[in-house]
Amino acid sequence: MKACLCKSFGSPSDLVIEQIEGPTAGPGEAVVRVEACALNFFDTLIIQGKYQFKPAFPFSPSAEFAGVVEAVGSGVSDVAVGDRVMGYMKWGAAREKVLTRSEDLVRLPDGVSFDVAAGLAVTYGTTLHAYQDRADLKAGETVAVLGASGGVGQAAVEIASIMGAKVIACASSEDKLAFARSLGAELTIDYSKEALKQRLKELTGGKGADVVYDPVGGDHSEEALRATSWEGRFLVIGFAAGTIPKIPLNIVMLKGVDVLGVFWGAAVERDPAGHRRNMEQLLAWVEEGKLKPHIHAVYPLEEIATALEEIAARKVRGKVILRP
Structure with a gap:
């Protein structure tokens, strides 16, 4: 089978496409023919050895995929050969076939395409987990989304809107904010020109945001924290900005704020049933037409270097999909 391989840490141009032996399903496992897989910002890091996981060589990038079950091992009853499925793995999906635990697969409704399903797990899964499982977001609350045009930022705007929240999208340029408005943001802040804390206060009538969604870090984190409401989250x-902020705890105390860590990858492992429920909810929203994930571009596997370079250059709006 064809696979994209990282044989040593380096740049996207160092990746190679080779023919390797296909996988065989063991007990509790399934082989999935990959129809589409997605790339994320962390894929640009993992091939350089700058990510929290450092796989053994050679490995394939890409952590999320969708396709058709081609074979199952003994003891598998949750999926069958021919099922359309989606799945998440820490790395390894940029190839024609993947081997995974069958319990990690989620069946796809007929109305959801492989391209869309392949890009749901990481950004949308992270966001639904953040809002629903961590922040307990309620309809009518106000959410401030930092980095609102990026991968998770886009998902944060869309899902908050679906859940009935009022969204204030915060980003660094007017074109990014226009994109966020097209996704459902009611209000916007250009924090390259406006003082984030002051504008968040103004746009919320002095109350502050009920929930701040921060995938960026850096200097804007403290400003946003200072503009949360009483008992905000x-x-x-x-930390897409590259800097991990140091938060003064007196702000947390004085505002009664909950600072909530969102480590989606660990949550998937610790609560697989909860992860499955969240994936099924996302798929239902897609099928109902409530959630319409934006796909920036679809590339053949052979053009993965170009796709990763686009992501690294921050030129991407939405998901980048590969078709092996």
């Missing part, structure tokens, strides 16, 4: 998603 601050969701720590990631």
